[in-house]
Amino acid sequence: MDTEEKPTLFDRIGGEAAVDAAVDLFYQKVLADERIKHFFEGVDMKRQASHQKKFLTFAFGGSAGYSGKNMRAAHKRLVEDMGLNESHFQAVMENLGATLQELGVPDDLIGEAAAIAHSTKDDVLNK
Ligand code: HEM
Numbered sequence: 001m002d003t004e005e006k007p008t009l010f011d012r013i014g015g016e017a018a019v020d021a022a023v024d025l026f027y028q029k030v031l032a033d034e035r036i037k038h039f040f041e042g043v044d045m046k047r048q049a050s051h052q053k054k055f056l057t058f059a060f061g062g063s064a065g066y067s068g069k070n071m072r073a074a075h076k077r078l079v080e081d082m083g084l085n086e087s088h089f090q091a092v093m094e095n096l097g098a099t100l101q102e103l104g105v106p107d108d109l110i111g112e113a114a115a116i117a118h119s120t121k122d123d124v125l126n127k
Contacts, residue, residue, distance in 0.1 A: 009112050010062030013105060019056045022099050027052045029095040036091045039078055059096060059117040071123035079126045089121055 014021075027049065031037050040048055057063045078084040096117060100110045121127075 008061045009109065009116065010057070010060040013060050013109055013113070015062075018103075018105075019053060019060060019062070022056050022103060023049065023052045025102060026056060026095060026099040029099060030092065033091055033095060036088050039082060039084065039088065055092075055117070056096075058120070059113040061112070061116050068120070068123040071120050072126050075124045076126055084125065086121075086125065089125060093117060 010019075030052070031040060031048075040051075043051075054063070075084060093114060097110055097114060100113060105113075
């Protein structure tokens, strides 16, 4: 393994400014996606925006402190009462990829972001 200090993905993508740029686009895509928009109905706007921001910061490797326990608790109701499953998780991942592509993020960085987001799947789906 290489032992050189490497900036985090969050830094390489452009830090908080990049997250802010991505939030609006990601938010529009998620809320327009018939496969998943119902999960956000009745969730207040502030929490929705906070979700998009936290999701993207996490995917960019900027919030390593998130525990699986938090992810489980945040999505438990969605799994138990609304049937959140793999197909919905996949839809969110597609929206993430499409957002970053539209913003001109290079494919290798998109791949890294997708891998980080994917690592939370079992926790988000309460598996
Ligand atoms: C990498 C995967 C994900 C991450 C990192 C993530 C992150 C989070 C976080 C941090 C919260 C708590 C927000 C807060 O209370 O301020 C949350 C809540 C929420 N998440 Fe996710 N999420 C992921 C996947 C998903 C998926 C696949 C869906 C639905 C398709 C979803 C829908 C929601 C909704 C609707 C809430 C609000 C729940 C409520 O207010 O009761 N999330 N998420």
